[in-house]
Structures are given as C-alpha cells and as structure tokens.
Amino acid sequence: MTDITPEPSNTSPLDETSLDGHTIDELSDYLDRGRLPRDPSIESSAAAQHALAALSRLRAVAPRIIRADAAYFAPKNENWMSRILDQIGVQAHAGxxxxxxxxxxxxxxxxxxxxxxxxxxxxxxxxxxLVVERTQLDGDLETPGAPVEVHVIVSTFADADDARVVPGFRRLVIDTIREHTDLVVTRVTVRVHDSDITDEDLDDDGNLVPR
Amino acid sequence: MTFGEVGAMVSLPGRDSLSDADDRTIASRAADGDIRAFEILMRRYGSLMRAYAARIVRPSDADDVVQETFVTAWQDLPDLENPASVRSWLTTIVTRKSIDRLRAARDQDSIDDHDFHDPADGPAETATATSLDEALSLALSTLPEDQRRCWVLREIAGYGYSEIAEQLDLPVSTIRGLLARSRKTLVDEMEAWR
Structure with missing residues (x-):
C-alpha cells in the first residue's frame, strides 16, 4: 500500500510506537519523580527526551487552560450570586x-x-x-452590665500614620458601640496587621497607646 | 424585635476601595461576617470555579456545584487559617463538591439505567482559537468526559492516581490509560501551536 498522506509521519512526540519502547505512562511517572533516580535508557533516548519535554510543557501551561476556560464558563446571568446570597442570608453569622x-x-x-x-x-x-479585617466581642454579651472586650485586627495603608489613624479609629469604635448598645466595654484592642509600629506605641497587650 | 439588619443600614464608604483589596483582606472581611466582602470574592472567582466544576461534572450541573461551593465557603471561612490562600482553598472545595455530585449522579444513573453524555457546553468545537491557551481549552472540551475528568483532577487539582481511582470508582490501571490518552491529545494540540 502506498501512503500518500501529506502529513509528516512523526508529528506527535507522544506516539508510543516511536518512543524506544517507553510509554507515556512510564515517562509521566519519571517526570513526576523529578527524573530521579536517573534512568539511562530514558535519558539516552532522543525520542523519550522529546516526549518528556512535551509533557513538561503541557504541565506548565495546565493552570492557564482553566483560566482560559473561565472566560467561556462565566455565569450567563447576574442571578447566580443572588441565589447564593439568598441561601446564606438565612444562615448569616448573627451570633x-x-x-x-x-x-x-x-x-x-x-x-x-x-x-x-x-x-x-x-x-x-x-x-x-485603614481596613478592618477581623472583629471579636469577648464577654457575657447576654447579661446587661457584664464587662465586654472588643478586639479588632486592622491593616493600615502604607502611607498612613498609624500613631494618628489607629487611636482615632479606636475612639470611633468606642463611641459607635456606646451609641448603638448598652454594652459595658472595658477594653478595646486594635492590632495592626502588616504594619510597622514600634514597641513604644504598644502596651503589653498589644494596645496602641495614644500619645 | 431584632435589629439584625443594622449592618445593612450602615453606609459603607469603604466598599469601593474594598473591591480593590487583596485576597487576604477580602477573605478576612468575609470570614468576619461581611457579606459584601463575600460578594467581591464570588465576583472574583465565580467564573473560575464554574469553569473548574464544568470540567469535572456535567456542565449542566456546574451552577449547582458552584452554589454549593460558595455556601460551604461562607460557613467555613471563619476557620480558614491563611486567608491569602483563599483561591486554592475554594478550588479544593469545588473539587470535592464536584466529586460528590459525580458520585450522586452515578448512583442515580445506575438506578435509572440511562446513559448521559452531554456534549460539554464549553468552548465550542467549531470555535477558532486565537491563542495556545484557548486551543488547549478547546481540546479539553473535545476529550471524552472520563479523560477530561482524570486530567483535571491530576494536573489541576493535583490528585494522586490512587486518589483519582478511589474518587471515580475506577481501577488505577484505567486511570493511567485515560491520563495517557488525554495527555497525548493535549500535547498534540499544543505542539501544533509551536
């Protein structure tokens, strides 16, 4: 039979009939092991080397494929978020x-x-x-008059003056809680995440000491 | 009477700037109970999670999987130790939910004894790729669904062979065969772009 196909016969680097006796499965495992221990029969085969290089390239682009997918699979209407919000609204963390x-x-x-x-x-x-990241109320909230501590974790912007911004925020927290509740707040701790504050700005419990 | 909605009445001047914040800040806020921060998280990663789910379950089930993923995420966010890694954390949840859905569909299928092979409603086979990434995305769509599923679990989710075998209820030898075939198809497509 005369083959007159115009395609080159060796287009696929993973054609198992020309991998010098190795298989895709075996070469994938070898790659997974970081090509260790060294296998001379693989390392000395040009075809196997070619296949390994192709498998490595595929692995490298794999995360990009799903990102390219995301454009195609974008939700087709805006309702999808409200359906989820409706469902979690019922179980919002009311405390x-x-x-x-x-x-x-x-x-x-x-x-x-x-x-x-x-x-x-x-x-x-x-x-x-600043941006508030986490908040926490400690104490017996259900008993009127019981002492309550407020702990807040914030991050401050790079150009913010923590020594000025944080005490102002702390004051606002105290005023806001006083305005809206009858909680007896005995302590407000503001911890600054990702920020340069010197020790002299803080007391032993991490409270920023207003200057 | 409860003033449970007080939070919703408070004006949120920080809201716009929050949408530009990094994953760690947004995830921390959401974990703290800020539903608007959670909305930003959904907007940021909804498409990716849907793409991900659609590669494992029947595409028509992807919306349900995404919904279950985010509902679980909202519940479990307060326990997330490293909020900066929220994207990979979401990916772990969507993988688990997809496999749950697959198992449920399989059980249902054995009862109904009907075959389901929806064509993937992803990138259409007739579409023309304008980049390597798109070409591979298209090639992934044309793979038989069991090959596609195995490849995504192995190469994107990072599952081991025995883990995939267990989750898909197939022998490891079958998984190896499916992976070899999927790799060959994708590599051939990739090489065509070189």
Whole structure:
C-alpha cells in the first residue's frame, strides 16, 4: 500500500510506537519523580527526551487552560450570586443576641452580635487609612452590665500614620458601640496587621497607646 | 424585635476601595461576617470555579456545584487559617463538591439505567482559537468526559492516581490509560501551536 498522506509521519512526540519502547505512562511517572533516580535508557533516548519535554510543557501551561476556560464558563446571568446570597442570608453569622434595656413592659429589644461587629467594620470604613479585617466581642454579651472586650485586627495603608489613624479609629469604635448598645466595654484592642509600629506605641497587650 | 439588619443600614464608604483589596483582606472581611466582602470574592472567582466544576461534572450541573461551593465557603471561612490562600482553598472545595455530585449522579444513573453524555457546553468545537491557551481549552472540551475528568483532577487539582481511582470508582490501571490518552491529545494540540 502506498501512503500518500501529506502529513509528516512523526508529528506527535507522544506516539508510543516511536518512543524506544517507553510509554507515556512510564515517562509521566519519571517526570513526576523529578527524573530521579536517573534512568539511562530514558535519558539516552532522543525520542523519550522529546516526549518528556512535551509533557513538561503541557504541565506548565495546565493552570492557564482553566483560566482560559473561565472566560467561556462565566455565569450567563447576574442571578447566580443572588441565589447564593439568598441561601446564606438565612444562615448569616448573627451570633449572640445582645439585649437592649427598654422601659416598656413586654418590649424585648436586642441587637445581634453580628450587627455590632458590622458597626465596628463600618467604623473602619469611615476611617481613612485603614481596613478592618477581623472583629471579636469577648464577654457575657447576654447579661446587661457584664464587662465586654472588643478586639479588632486592622491593616493600615502604607502611607498612613498609624500613631494618628489607629487611636482615632479606636475612639470611633468606642463611641459607635456606646451609641448603638448598652454594652459595658472595658477594653478595646486594635492590632495592626502588616504594619510597622514600634514597641513604644504598644502596651503589653498589644494596645496602641495614644500619645 | 431584632435589629439584625443594622449592618445593612450602615453606609459603607469603604466598599469601593474594598473591591480593590487583596485576597487576604477580602477573605478576612468575609470570614468576619461581611457579606459584601463575600460578594467581591464570588465576583472574583465565580467564573473560575464554574469553569473548574464544568470540567469535572456535567456542565449542566456546574451552577449547582458552584452554589454549593460558595455556601460551604461562607460557613467555613471563619476557620480558614491563611486567608491569602483563599483561591486554592475554594478550588479544593469545588473539587470535592464536584466529586460528590459525580458520585450522586452515578448512583442515580445506575438506578435509572440511562446513559448521559452531554456534549460539554464549553468552548465550542467549531470555535477558532486565537491563542495556545484557548486551543488547549478547546481540546479539553473535545476529550471524552472520563479523560477530561482524570486530567483535571491530576494536573489541576493535583490528585494522586490512587486518589483519582478511589474518587471515580475506577481501577488505577484505567486511570493511567485515560491520563495517557488525554495527555497525548493535549500535547498534540499544543505542539501544533509551536
């Protein structure tokens, strides 16, 4: 039979009939092992070397394939997020109920712990130069008058003056909580993440000491 | 009466700047209970997660998998130790959810005894690739689904052969065969672009 196909016969570096007796599977394993221990029959075969190089290149571009996919697989409508938000809204992290004393018989007012933490984050949003990352309320929130500690982790912007920005934010947190709740806040700790603050700015517990 | 919605009433001047923040900051905020930060996270990685899921499950199931992924992410975010690695963490969840979905579909399939082989609704075979990445994305679409699944679990999710075999309920020898064939097809496509 006369083969007159115009294609070159050896286009695929992974054609197993011309891998000097090696297989794609075997060469993939060899690559996975970091080509160790050294296998002379693979290392001395030009075809196997060619195949290994191709497998390495494929591995290198693999993450890019999924990124290219993302363009094709982008959600087709905006509803997809609201469906998820609807579902998690039911189980939002509300936390404990903090009672609000109210002078009307039968009235039962409360604010959720999650809402107070949102207020602390909002205080950060109102402060130039920092972003609130994590908030935490420690203490017996459900008992009126019990001491409560507020811990906040923030990052400050590179050009922000921490010694000025952080105490201002701390003051705002105290005022905001006082305005919206009857919590007795005995301590507010603001820890600055990724920032250069010298030891003299902090007390032993990591509180920034206003100067 | 509960003022649970107080957070939603507070104006958020920081919201716009937050959308430019890095993954660590956004993930920390979301872990703290900030649903707007979580929205930003979904916007940032929704397409990637959907692409990922569509390569493992039937593409028509990808939306459900993405939904389950983000609902679980919201629940588990407070326990994420390194918020900067939120993308790979999401990838781990979407892989697990995809495999769960696959198993459920398989169980269902053995009951219904019907064959499902939806053509991947990804990049169309007739589309013309304008880059190597696109060409490989197209080639991935044309692979038989079991080959595609194995390749994604191995090369993107980083699963070992025995792990893939266990998750897909197939012998390791079969997995090896599927991977070899998928690698050959993709390498041939890649070489055509050299």
């Amino acid at each position: 404990r109920d903090i009672p609000i004393p109210y002078d009307v018989p039968g009235a039962d007012l409360s604010i959720s712990e999650g809402a107070v933490r949102a207020l602390v984050r909002a205080a950060g949003d109102d402060t130039d130069g």
